[in-house]
Amino acid sequence: MSQSFPFPRRGPVRLTFGIGLVVLALFGLVPAVGVLVVSFTDLRGLPYLPVNWVGIQNYLDFFSPAKWSDSANALSNTIVFAFFSTIFQIALALGIAILLNKPLRGRNFYRAVVFMPTVLGVTVTGLVFSLLFNVSGGPATSVLSWFGGESAFFGDPKIALALVIVAQIWMVLGVSVVIFLSGLQAIPEELHEAANIDGASGWQRFRFLTIPMLAPSITANVLLGIVNALQSYQLTYVLTGPNNHSTQVLSLLVYVQGFGGKSGTTLSQSQGYAASISMVQFVLVGAVSLIALWFLRRREAKL
């Protein structure tokens, strides 16, 4: 409020700001806070049924032996998915970004190609990967058969999650590459020249120059990657459906409990229970991002 207000009347500022705030609050913030409230009730999908307060019963249910197999499965799928997709995404993106930062002919084209899947989106990516790993005869089946192997791919509970991770990395890699490229371009050329004159090897330059200078981009990438991966479910939904046990992540459990009604282990859908899963996921995302942030900041300081 240090700045003075130059315009004659404050009314217009307040009016447009107010319109924006009301729309954002009503459709963005009310549902978000509502999830917390609803998670303490037995709200159902069908309208006009009485809604009762049940306290922390939904949370107790989530960790109860009857539901624990579903809950634990979704929790572990979410964490495995987020961990591996983020790690590989960061490592591959860093390598590709360093490569695409070199003065190669046509590098803008290569960058555009790497970023393209982000635009194609979940449904197209999902269908393309379903086609590639199609059991009735696709490139993946052919390649495997050269080595005398065969697989049900997305139908095989042991590797379905791994394949979803591969598709996810393919789809989101470009964003990480672009973030790393912006970090790489901020490193002054003189530093590389100085390192060259000092006789630093390629690996030494990478380890002691590129990595420390890239630390903020790495932090941004890891954080964005983890938060996105912990919440993403769209690709899993397209590739394996909402009810596939081997790939069911927390967000999909929310969807199935709230709207799917075919979870197999629960008798009736309860939106109150689904809301409590949302809150568990919210706490998980918050905790993991804070830990990641703390860890990465500490590393940044050390480098």
Place this chain on the structure above:
Amino acid sequence: MSAPTLTRRDAAASTTPAPRRRKKLRIGAYLLIALILLVFLFPLAYLLNTALKSNAEFIADPVGIVRDPQWANFLDAWNQGNFGSYILNSVLYTGVGAAIGTFIALVMAFPVSRGYIRGGKWWSILFVVVLFLPNALITQFQLLYRLSLYDNRLGYILMVGVGVGIGPLLFSGFVKSIPVELDEAAALDGVGYWRYLFSFVFPLAKPALATIFILQAVWIWNEIILATVLLADPSKFPVTVGLYAFKGTYSNQWPLLAAATFIVAAPLIIGYIFIQRYLVSGVIGAVKG
């Protein structure tokens, strides 16, 4: 006299092995690039290849290069899948939704960043909070249901429109690059706040607003679960849900399914060629901001 010759010879000695090494490195780099292009372009090429096959050819030889291209597959997929109306829906939701989000970013972030609204710091925190909201599928459905906006185009548009994500934060960073003196000068000349915001700030901020718009548009264009939950009438489905439903119906006819996927992918690829520059630099800007 001797010192310069020495250094020159020194430099020459140290660079003699370099060209060969550099050449080797360069070949290695292009090989890696070829591998990357293969990984990213092969799936699309394979999709097109499948889309052009007849069912019989696909069953006989699913992997081989197409021998007898069936261009009619695209026509069949288009007619059977009703993709015209899905794509129109998606364009409507994406265009209006992202416009609402961009408008919110403009009218909220500008006064907050300038300190023209009381409680400036708290509003900035709000801009960060909207990035970390919980998954609110349940309550989004309940809210629209209670407002009689369930299975309603406007309801869905409002829901995706408020998914502003990083927009307000990004824009409040950008506003700092517009000098405050411009506000004062315009006000002195008798320009009102709205005219200033929409005919002075708006043109100046076009690149930033375009980035905000595109980032949100990509998200809305890809939305599938919210649309599944909030819309019931197939004539209102966006293309993501429409294509997914098409997959459910024709899951054993890969050539037709591939043709449908290609129909959806083609406008994206063409559009991407045009906005690619904004998009890639937009993500860079978002990270720096």
